[in-house]
Amino acid sequence: MVSKDTYIAVLAGMGGFSDGFALLLGGSALLSLSHYFRLTAGAEGLIISAPFLGSIIGAVAFGRLADLLGRRVIFLNVLLFFLLGSMISALAPSILVLIAGRLMVGMGIGGDIPSGLALVAELSDSRKRGGLLAIQSILWGLGGASAALVALPLLSLSNIAWRPLFGLGAIPPLITLVLRREISESWVWKVKRSEVEVRIRNRGRYALMLAFTSASLFAWTFILAIFANYTPSIMVSTMGLSKAYALLIGGAQWLGFVAGGLMVLRYCDRIGRRILLMPATVGEAALLYASIFLLRNPLWISLTLVVLWILGGVGYVVNSVYSAELFPTLLRGTSSGVAFSMGRLGGYVSTLILPMLLLSIRLAGVFALLAVLMTPLALTCPLIAPRSEGKGIDELEREYY
Numbered sequence: 001m002v003s004k005d006t007y008i009a010v011l012a013g014m015g016g017f018s019d020g021f022a023l024l025l026g027g028s029a030l031l032s033l034s035h036y037f038r039l040t041a042g043a044e045g046l047i048i049s050a051p052f053l054g055s056i057i058g059a060v061a062f063g064r065l066a067d068l069l070g071r072r073v074i075f076l077n078v079l080l081f082f083l084l085g086s087m088i089s090a091l092a093p094s095i096l097v098l099i100a101g102r103l104m105v106g107m108g109i110g111g112d113i114p115s116g117l118a119l120v121a122e123l124s125d126s127r128k129r130g131g132l133l134a135i136q137s138i139l140w141g142l143g144g145a146s147a148a149l150v151a152l153p154l155l156s157l158s159n160i161a162w163r164p165l166f167g168l169g170a171i172p173p174l175i176t177l178v179l180r181r182e183i184s185e186s187w188v189w190k191v192k193r194s195e196v197e198v199r200i201r202n203r204g205r206y207a208l209m210l211a212f213t214s215a216s217l218f219a220w221t222f223i224l225a226i227f228a229n230y231t232p233s234i235m236v237s238t239m240g241l242s243k244a245y246a247l248l249i250g251g252a253q254w255l256g257f258v259a260g261g262l263m264v265l266r267y268c269d270r271i272g273r274r275i276l277l278m279p280a281t282v283g284e285a286a287l288l289y290a291s292i293f294l295l296r297n298p299l300w301i302s303l304t305l306v307v308l309w310i311l312g313g314v315g316y317v318v319n320s321v322y323s324a325e326l327f328p329t330l331l332r333g334t335s336s337g338v339a340f341s342m343g344r345l346g347g348y349v350s351t352l353i354l355p356m357l358l359l360s361i362r363l364a365g366v367f368a369l370l371a372v373l374m375t376p377l378a379l380t381c382p383l384i385a386p387r388s389e390g391k392g393i394d395e396l397e398r399e400y401y
Contacts, residue, residue: 005124008183009132012075012116013139014176018082019109020143020228022169023051024250026102027229028151029162031236031243036159037095041355048229050099052348054085054106056341062111063337066118067330072185074115074333079180082108082173090167101166108173110344114337117324121332122188126392130268130321134261137317141257141309143172144228148251155243188393192329200328200401209326209400210335212384216319217343219377223284223370224312225347226354227253227305238363239298249302256306260313264321273318274385280314285378287311288371292364325388328397 002010026048034044058078066074085104092098117133124132150168154161200206227234231253235246260280268276287308294300319339327335357366388396 005120005128005132006135008123009120009135010139011176011180011183012120013136014172014179015079015082015109015112015116016136016140017143017146018079018169018172018176019113020140020145020254021147021172022082022086022105022109022143023228024144024147024254025151025165025169026051027232027250028147028154028247029165030229030233031155032157032159032161034233036162039095041359043095044355045352046099047095047102049348049352050102051106051109052225052344052351054081054103054108055110055344056106056348058107058110058112059114059337059341059344060110061337063114063333063335063340065111066115066333066337067189070185071115071119071122071189071333072183074111075119075183076177076180078108078111078115079173079177080108081105081111083170083177086166086168086170086173089169090163090165092166105169106344110337110341113340114333117320117336118189118332119183119186121324122186122329122393126390126395128269129325129393130273130389131265133321133324134265134268134317137313137320138258138261138265141254141261141313144254145251145258148247148254152244152247155247188329200331202401205400206327208384209322209386210338212380213319213323213326213339214342216377216381217316217323217339218346219373220312220316220319220346221343222346222350222373223288224257224309224316226350226366226370227308229351230354231305234358234363235298235301238358239301241298249305252302253305253309256309257313257316260310260315261317263314264317268318268321269389272387272389273321274382274387276314277318277385278382280311280318281374281378281381284308284311284315285371285374288367288374292367292371295364295367322386322388325393325396326386326400328401329393 062074062078081104085101088101089098120132154164231250232246235241291304323336323339
């Protein structure tokens with residue numbers, strides 16, 4: 001029998017599934033979209049990065065509204081942006097309309113993640129809160145892996161494959177929208193809202209935690225977003241591999257993310273967030289540096305991408321857990337939204353500039369850039385990452401603020 005808090009965590013995580021599903025479908029669609037519209041490198045970057053820009057807008061706006069209006073109203077209705085954006089993208093007659101549709105998809109997921117994570121954090125038993133919060137990111141990885149399987153049969157449609165691929169992105173949010181209607185508002189938010197105003201005595205601590213989670217999600221998303229969206233096209237254009245093989249590797253890396261997320265789900269409430277985060281961050285930086293010199297071997301790059309995503313699953317998921325639990329209740333949606341938006345800013349920047357980077361500094365230069373980006377995080381993580389496992393939401397709020 002599935003517990004109520006697990007059921008809520010899964011329904012919250014379905015927004016993440018929809019996001020992962022849509023992201024890999026977007027990367028797969030690029031294989032035919034580039035030929036259909038004869039896209040330049042700059043246009044490719046705009047199309048792929050548009051959901052990340054939309055996520056920044058959605059996370060900041062709807063994260064704040066989740067604190068003012070409640071988690072449920074945002075959690076329930078933002079998926080309409082995702083649904084409509086997917087349909088507009090599939091039917092787009094021009095590049096500008098396609099970009100607008102992809103922007104709407106991003107606004108939907110940007111609003112969904114902070115409100116969903118806040119709801120799960122507030123309704124979870126402190127002894128298993130980290131694992132429940134990890135479900136959202138694990139389903140994000142499963143969404144990407146599922147999209148690879150769905151996209152494979154559509155490759156035969158050649159230059160028009162992008163239309164059904166984008167259209168399929170509307171199915172998960174539609175199902176999720178129906179199922180979420182039975183979820184109630186967070187009683188924790190309602191009690192806090194009726195009793196107190198926002199008071200932060202330790203503003204320095206609040207700023208440090210917000211900066212840490214924001215910078216961490218920026219770095220991890222900057223890296224993962226590149227391969228989430230461009231692995232198929234990189235392996236076809238740069239390494240001369242078949243579309244089917246490239247798409248399978250694209251799906252395998254998402255499964256690597258799921259494996260990392262499952263490690264967090266199993267162990268973050270037992271051995272702690274920080275103990276998981278430190279080796280993942282250092283390992284990611286080391287592997288990126290090593291890959292600079294070994295990129296000519298297709299087998300190595302395939303294995304490297306999967307391992308990078310396993311470590312990314314650990315690093316990204318732990319920081320997502322932090323972003324949902326470390327902040328005061330009446331600022332949880334706002335703070336989580338800011339941290340998530342900074343992550344999506346990383347994804348927006350990296351996906352926007354990647355096609356031009358490949359033309360100028362090649363793939364080895366891209367790996368060098370990613371290694372340098374991860375290095376400060378690897379050095380500071382042991383000093384800043386807190387121990388929050390086993391502590392209730394109210395206890396963390398009193399301890400930190």
